[in-house]
Amino acid sequence: MKKIVSILVIILISVVAVSCRKEEEVKTIVIMHGSVGEVDPFHIDYSTRSDREEKQALQRKVEEEFNIKIEYKPYPSNAGWGPARVNAIIEAYQAKKPLADIYWTTTSWTSRLADSYAISPVDEWMQEYGSNIDQTVYEIGSYNEKLYSFFPEKATGQLGLYFNENLLRDKDIENPVDIFIRGEWTWSKFKEWAEQAQAKMSKEASNEQYVLGGMLPIWTQSLIPLNGGTLINKETKRVAFTQAPALETYAFMQELWNNQLFEPKGEYDTGSAEWNSGRVLMHPGAFWFLNADNRWKGLSFDLGYVPYPVSDSFKSKGGEYITYVSGEAVYNVANSEDKERQKLAFQVWNALQLWKTPEFQEREFSAKLRSNFGGNDKYVNAFLSVYNNVYLELVDDLGISAYGDGGWRSTIGAAIKGTDGKEPRSAVESIAPIYQEALDSFFAKK
Incomplete structure (x- = not known):
């Protein structure tokens, strides 16, 4: 009888442990974008892009590597563009309920978002994980001597x-x-x-x-x-x-x-x-x-x-x-009390990009x-x-x-x-x- 009880206890502990582990380890990193079909390789609007399969494979690899799920979300209806979007991001921060882990914004909003603490500086993570990001990011993405904004390709004149x-x-x-x-x-x-x-x-x-x-x-x-x-x-x-x-x-x-x-x-x-x-x-x-x-x-x-x-x-x-x-499209890490999650979000965003050499980018x-x-x-x-x-x-x-x-x-x-x-x-x-x-x-x- 004691043996049966011991086995049942062990099974129960194992089930609880597995359940807790899943809850702790499998996080969903949310990337909020103004046009999800341009960045989500599983979105129907992405289906005609030549890199669709490559991007899908990369996302699966990143999800497995970091033991996460990645979700792309559009901005809500109260965050259409300009001041409305900026206000929505700030209000979500103040309510301690960020809309996402990564925001797609523009350089025109960086100062207000940073002054309101709605986005986080990424200098530390850039030094540790961002060696593949072009250094023009510092010219375009810095505010008040801190780096807040980043992007996947070198900034060029159009x-x-x-x-x-x-x-x-x-x-x-x-x-x-x-x-x-x-x-x-x-x-x-x-x-x-x-x-x-x-x-x-x-x-x-x-x-x-x-x-x-x-x-x-x-x-x-x-x-x-x-x-x-x-x-x-x-x-x-x-x-x-x-x-x-x-x-x-x-x-x-x-x-x-x-x-x-x-x-x-x-x-x-x-x-x-x-x-x-x-x-x-x-x-x-x-x-x-x-x-x-x-x-x-x-x-x-x-x-x-x-x-x-x-x-x-x-x-x-x-x-x-x-x-x-001016007004360049950039990404930001949402500020929150969970600094480890912020670091993870930056790492995940970085890992999701199809990084190309400057020479390849110019040929393309x-x-x-x-x-x-x-x-x-x-x-x-x-x-x-x-x-x-x-x-x-x-x-x-x-x-x-x-x-x-x-x-x-x-x-x-x-x-x-x-x-x-x-x-x-x-x-x-x-x-x-x-x-x-x-x-x-x-x-x-x-």
Whole structure:
């Protein structure tokens, strides 16, 4: 009898132990994303991706290795985008019920999330487990001297000037990428090219054509670093859009505008009806626009590419081509009382990535460029020659509406056009104190 009781006790203890072990060891790591179908290899929307099987196998391996389950979740309905998403993450932290272990966010939200303690710095785990993560993460993902944000691929510049190849050929205008390849693509040469092109544009009221399209602040923001400046100087922690490199850029943009090289009513991103109907030659944009249904995927004409021109003085000083990035998509570790779980979440995210060498990434991206540019190696090589050097522009991360009253874009756009009665210098100086106050707060100056 005693023997039977002993056996039953042993069995009971074993069952309880196994049950407890399962409860302790099998955790679910939740990754919250704005578009789950882009990252979850088991999602129906991922089914057409070429790396689907490889990613599925990798996820199974990671789950087994860490004895976990991985779950991808969309953001809830009260966390749509922007302030709503930021508030939802912060409120969940304050309630001690984080929405997930890993959040997909943008660099524009990092400061507020960090100041609210809703996300955790990852410096320690980066040092221990993140040697495979590209070091540009520190330029893009740091705030207040701590690393909060990370991402799976090297940050690269995607901005540039895109032009209507059909209109270019029809008007027998020199392809600007050839000028770039010759090393002559400076502000003065660009202005000369644009004026020559404008002379060939139709002036008929029913079919008026323009050389340059889009919004003036978009051009200006990319041209300032190519004159040696920035809008916000991260090193000095000072507003820089009132300094000489920016002021010289405003003057150059005024020349272009006053010479009637721009369409009169340009629009952001998607562009105006004139651009979309093929009556504007050149427009600023990002590479992803080419494949986006709500941008340029449906254009009826072929697109060519050339980088923004550099100022003549910047070129003479040997300045290096650089592109700003802003509002970049990143990942964060949710802050919680369970620090071991936070570390585990970072390790799991890292292990889930299909890490590729920089050389492989460039070959893969080259193929994508070639496909989008109809196999034109001139455009591909021009793009690859400038896309590696980036810096994080903070002007959109300070909580000031870029397009509202007092925002840099709306202010400088009106000043260049001369519609607000102010010259660019006085216009930007009038808003500089507001930005500096926000910048001081951003860098936790008390």
